[in-house]
Amino acid sequence: MKRLTLTALLLLCCFFTPISANDNGKKSDLNIQKITVSDELRAKHTLKPHHEHLAFDCIDCHTNQGDDPSKFKNIKDEGCLSCHGTKKLLAQRLKFMDTLKANPHNSVHDGPTLYCDECHFEHKP
Ligand code: HEC
Ligand code: HEC
Ligand code: HEC
Numbered sequence: 001m002k003r004l005t006l007t008a009l010l011l012l013c014c015f016f017t018p019i020s021a022n023d024n025g026k027k028s029d030l031n032i033q034k035i036t037v038s039d040e041l042r043a044k045h046t047l048k049p050h051h052e053h054l055a056f057d058c059i060d061c062h063t064n065q066g067d068d069p070s071k072f073k074n075i076k077d078e079g080c081l082s083c084h085g086t087k088k089l090l091a092q093r094l095k096f097m098d099t100l101k102a103n104p105h106n107s108v109h110d111g112p113t114l115y116c117d118e119c120h121f122e123h124k125p
Helices: 002-029 039-044 076-084 087-093 095-100
Strands: none
Touching: 076 087, 087 095
């Protein structure tokens, strides 16, 4: 009987150790990346009001670009579209401007194919 309890205890230990190790692994999988951004760098990279008032932080856009904010790169079309859907969808949202051929997201010359940064910047006017 005693031996059985011992075996049970040992087994329990074996089971619990890897489980807690897994738990830790899972936590780092979640995207709770924390980076430190100097006030100076932050001041140089102000956000557009529509994004600022959503309390966006740098890594909401500069996702998977490492943890050195001074080395962040342009997020390009893919970055914008990861939140704003597709170019077609954006064109659809401003469809009322098609009547005047003035829909910037459905250009008379190029349709919905232009790069976002032909018109929009984040840290510059
Ligand atoms: C809403 C998305 C968004 C957020 C939030 C954001 N960025 Fe950017 N970042 C961009 C885009 C887009 C560019 C490309 C240049 C531009 O549009 O101004 C860029 C470019 C950069 C660059 C490349 C060099 C440069 O100056 O053009 C750095 C460095 C940078 N961002 C730092 C930051 C820091 C630091 C923060 C947080 C304070 C931040 N970014 C927050 C979208 C974002
Ligand atoms: C992390 C998600 C996210 C990213 C990345 C992002 N945005 Fe946004 N953006 C939002 C949300 C949420 C809003 C507010 C809701 C809305 O109006 O659609 C918004 C609002 C805007 C608005 C104002 C909308 C209005 O109705 O006035 C513009 C313009 C805009 N974003 C352009 C861009 C561009 C260009 C990029 C790429 C440089 C970009 N966004 C990247 C989430 C994002
Ligand atoms: C030819 C210039 C141009 C290009 C290219 C462009 N935009 Fe725009 N965008 C504008 C203008 C101008 C407005 C304001 C329209 C208005 O008067 O409401 C606008 C408005 C927006 C809005 C707010 C309206 C809405 O649909 O919610 C978002 C979001 C946006 N742009 C995102 C993007 C993204 C993402 C890209 C790249 C895929 C992009 N834009 C490419 C000029 C452009």
